[in-house]
Amino acid sequence: MKTYLECLPCFLRQALEACRFVTDDEAVHEAVMRETLLNVSKMDLSKTPPEMAYVIQRTIRRMTDNPDPYRHAKEASTRFALGLYPSLKARVDAADDPLEMATRFAVAGNVIDFGISAKMDEDYYMEIIERAARTPFDEAVFSEFRSKLQAARTILYLADNAGEVVFDRLLLDLLPHERIQYVVKSGPILNDATREDVTEAQMPASIHVIESGSDAQGTLLNHCSKEFVELFQQADLIIAKGQANFETLSGLPPRDLYFLLKVKCPMISRKLNAPMGDFIVRNLANMRKQEAE
């Protein structure tokens, strides 16, 4: 997905929220904003929004001399999610369709996103989780997702944020672990999940965790390692969590790649033809077919 002119004010809003989250030093806030304005003014709009987010986060890290400003926030969101895990797990087990309920919770977990709002609002998170529990997916769409999951011998599961990882576990619990590679970032960026976050989320040892080779949000294949790109090309099925993965992968040729996300941005809402706040399970293969029609 290219960068829209609507994204430009949003980069500035994100930069301000992020630098205020990271430091109280107002001189740093102003310097980050000025540098971001300058960087955005020169941006190649054919690039995806996560490429600018990467530049902004690098600016903040450099100016605050803090390589992982979201460390504590990530730990807090993992603790929050771990606290919920047993009850959510029980609800999945008791559901008429456990796989569908687990998928709903995995998508709802995408609400934990410090790129959208740099604060952790547990009441809001709970509201979204309860809404997900009440909101079934379209039957035809989900039944296709179910068959693809059953048929795939290799599944690449692209993680999004720390905390959200615990919600992913609910879905992973129901899948054959030996077929799955769970992909995290190779270094910290915002509150995106790294290997450390997956360990803290108490991921079962039977899930194979790999790194993408990149520390940018989403999946910028030209930033990723050769090994990862090969796995990416060969996987039977890809599950891509969150908006940044949609922004960076929705332009690829058709293949079985499922975007699982909560719609949090008006431009993504428009592109997916789905209302803000919607819970999305969407196959890239079908999106391309619909565009061609």
Added chain:
Amino acid sequence: MKTYLECLPCFLRQALEACRFVTDDEAVHEAVMRETLLNVSKMDLSKTPPEMAYVIQRTIRRMTDNPDPYRHAKEASTRFALGLYPSLKARVDAADDPLEMATRFAVAGNVIDFGISAKMDEDYYMEIIERAARTPFDEAVFSEFRSKLQAARTILYLADNAGEVVFDRLLLDLLPHERIQYVVKSGPILNDATREDVTEAQMPASIHVIESGSDAQGTLLNHCSKEFVELFQQADLIIAKGQANFETLSGLPPRDLYFLLKVKCPMISRKLNAPMGDFIVRNLANMRKQEAE
């Protein structure tokens, strides 16, 4: 009022709305955004927000080669307001306190503001006008305003937007015209009222209309004519409509200067300690006293 870091994304949002309002040419939209990003990156934050708005509007005018892009929109909002005038006038005449009701409508008319939203939403305007009709001002505040109006021998009334001028007439109708100078911009900027708009609003000939000498939003005294600045300094009472007048005049030393506005910006909401959407009648003299306490 200085420019806050929160204003920076908002400048970009305003620039995008404004250039889309003025032209469909997407190359112009992008060029305006890039130039605005660059200009904002170098902005002196001790300046007021209308100074950046001025730079943005000049950029749009230059790039579209259109000296008055809001001409038709201004005419439409004046027609809309003229259509309402007879019924609002009747409600003022029938009110227990006509001066208070006329002031409510004059403040509600501040809803017509293409700097906030570059579209005319008549349903929304009507909702705000009806809300104003139901919402009395604080008695102590309004009673002071009433006495100041009665006592002042010279009143400078700083207009804000076209269309809003018709709402101002409801208040002006109840004041001694010979004591009033009604001040408009010397040239077009956004949908701010100029002499032409006042004529279209059917202002009575007994109201003396003067120009500020400036075509910037609000009242930047260093942009205004020497004649205007003298009148400004000597007036017994000043009525300043709209947020831009608050942004440009709230830093002056204490004097009887009443801000009449609808709160449409979170930073002004914070500065006035008033909720978003609130209808404000506030004397600069008292604000200064409260700050000193």
